[in-house]
Amino acid sequence: MSQKIYRHVLRDAWNVTWRHPALWIFGGFAIFMGQSQFFYSLGGLFQITSLGTSAAGVASQSKEWFLPLVSPNSWVQVAIGLLVSAACIALAGIFAFLVVQSQGAIMAAGDYIFRKRLYSFKASWHAALEHFWSIIAVLMAKVVTAIIIASGIFGIQELVTRMPDAWWPKALFIVGFVVLALLDIMATFIALYATCYIVLEKQRFVAGVKHAITLFARHWLASIEMGVIFLVANILMAIVIRFVFALLFVPLVYFAALMKVATGLVAPIAVINLTILFGAVWVVAAIYTTWFYMSVVILFDHMISDSPVSKVMRFIKSMVTRNN
16 A cells, blocks of 8 residues: 555545536535534524524514515414425425435545546435435434533533632543544544445445444544544635635625715625625535545545555554564
8 A cells, every 4th residue: 555545545536526526516515514513514504594584683673574565463474474484494404405415425426436437426416315314314423422522522611610720620621622522533434434334335324333433443543644634624724715705805895895886786785795705615615525525435445445544553663664
């Protein structure tokens, strides 16, 4: 096995990601699956939708709601409210379906590209659809684990807050945070490997999780190494996103000012600017997410072949061999 396996994994994943931009559509929704970032992604979504909540609050305080002919507290208003609520629930359900389905579709595309040397957007979608409920089960297990880990971190933080002068809560916080972070890495990679077993190896949920735990136990050090690499990649992606945002923000501000002078309109221009900024950031994040899942697929293929993927272990073995 080449000593540059990590470089090869990241490079090959990037080549496929750049060569097949249609996969960015899957990546755009799979963002919200996250790696260890599921709740952070939801938090960002809630912050965005809070603007809509505020607008709804303003609208509800007016004497007439949506339609000038509809008086408040009328049966027509209630019916419209129920229809809007049902539409919101339906859209949320469709969005959740696309989030889960897109992760499986990216991995299925990796199966077609790296194993079968084929590419089919449609086939990847249908392959992921066959395992949708198993992927949901993995997601639910991951969410439960994330809640437990978050509760542990919150509990340690509360202990430090209540005993600010004692030293041992701070030491416990450091140790506990490291342990919980490692547990989060373990849960994240087991969930990823389980999804790979489900989508790539066509296994059921229980069998996929069992094999994923075994695979992580066999290659836990390599998983942590890749986790560190992806952590650095996450930081770099955040920097790139801020750069793209700043690059577009200044000309869009001038554009808004010019359009206000020319047309006198403010709100429509603001909506256009926000749409452009949000779209640009989403594209960058979608490309990164697609690259991430492709990297996981390639790494998974190396691991199930029992290749020595850990760079630290290879380094230690090479040092021992030289000394002997």
